[in-house]
Amino acid sequence: MESEKLKFLSITAVLLSTAATTFTTMTYLEKTEYATSNITEIAAPGLSTPLLSSGSTTISSGEVEQLRARLAEVEAKSKQTNDELWDKKQEIEKLKIQINESQQQIIKMDQHIASIMQENDQLHQKKEQLESELVIFQQCVKDAKDVFDTLLNLNPIRVIRRIEIGAEVLDIVNSAVRTDGMCRRAWHLLNQSPESLSMTAPQSRR
Known part of the structure; x- marks a missing residue:
């Protein structure tokens, strides 16, 4: 009797440890569904075989080893997920830096374009002024030619x-x-x- 109690306490401790590890990777809804389900039907992610048969109150040494293997699998999967999340976070930080640098370059390009447009406006005004002066000069040349022709006559x-x-x-x-x-x-x-x-x-x- 004492042996069966020890086995039951051992499996209960393993199940609670597994549940705690699994809870860290679940959403709120998944945790709620998980907590309301039959604890004897907990299975590791990706595995469809339950840890205990329904209604069973004893566990063999082979089942304990199986539970330990599944627990190790869950811990490894959790560590892998955490590592991937860390890598993704680092990639996001690098992307943020690149985006900030790109925004600074865009601001500089906008300022450069505005400067070029201002210079273009100034050149356009200078062109209009020169065209106006050219018209006046051409009129002066015409008037001088008319005077010269009049003098010749x-x-x-x-x-x-x-x-x-x-x-x-x-x-x-x-x-x-x-x-x-x-x-x-x-x-x-x-x-x-x-x-x-x-x-x-x-x-x-x-």
Whole structure:
């Protein structure tokens, strides 16, 4: 009788140890279902054979060895699972670092693109300014050509006389102290008609 009690206590201790190990790898729902099931029907993961036959109250030495083997199997499986979880955690940490580095690179690229776009806008504004200046320059060239063509079509004597009068007037205005007599002389020269200009000989400058 004492021997059967010792066997029963031994198997109970093994079952409790197995149950505790198995509980660490179960979800809350699995633990609840496990706790409400018949303890005599506990089996190791992946094995379909129960540890004890239903209704059995004794256990043989062979069954004890079988229980120990299954317990070792559960512990090994638990250690393997923990190692895999640790490896996965390390991989996740490395991925987090890579993601952070990628985000920093993306931020730098965005800043570089913004700088390039700003430079492009400045170049576009400079291009528009140069185009506007080019239009003005082309108009000036056209106006100068029109003036030159007009001068070519005029009487050369009149053109030369007007140039001489213009130089004389400019000299009077720049060098005189704007006395009444000099101003009247300048106005007189400016108001001469083209016909009188062509007939009037150049006068000496004062």
